[in-house]
Every structure is written in structure tokens, then in C-alpha cells.
Amino acid sequence: MSRKAIERAWAERSPAFAPDRPEPPMPHSWNHAICDSCWVQLKGDREPVRLRAPRLETCCFCSKPTSSGIYVRFAPDDPLLECRERNR
Secondary structure (H helix, E strand, C coil): CCHHHHHHHHHHHCHHHCCCCCCCCCCCCCEEEECHHHHHHHHCCCCCCCCCCCCCEECCCCCCEECCCEEEECCCCCCCCCHHHHCC
């Protein structure tokens, strides 16, 4: 079964799993979505660990849409995070 077929099957079962629908920011969580460009700025040339089936989300550092599948751990009130304002 192809990846697109799997994504379609998930979307048919539950609209919440639709891969093209942006996920709301994680409220007061230590796990934050990060886009590729913010990852490079934050971690330099380190290779990120990515989710196998990422969803469209909002980068917690620049507020742009991303489906990178990369997450970092930061305190929910860290000043680097733009999502802290959205989560209040």
C-alpha cells in the first residue's frame, strides 16, 4: 500500500488525521514542531530525527506551516517560541 493510500485511508476514517489539515499548536507542551529552516538555525548541521508520516503543522519558532516531522523540547514559556503567545 502506498503512502498516499494510507493517508487517504486515515483521512476517511477520521478527518482529524487528514495530512493536509494544519494541526492546532500544542497547548502548554514541552514538544514543539519546528520547520527545516528553523532547525538549521537552531541546531546547525545536525541531522534531525523525523516522524515517518508527518502532518501539516505550524512551526513554533517562525509560525510558518511545516510538515517537516521534526520536534524539539523547550519549556512552554521559552522566549524563543512564537507559539507561547498563541497558547495563552
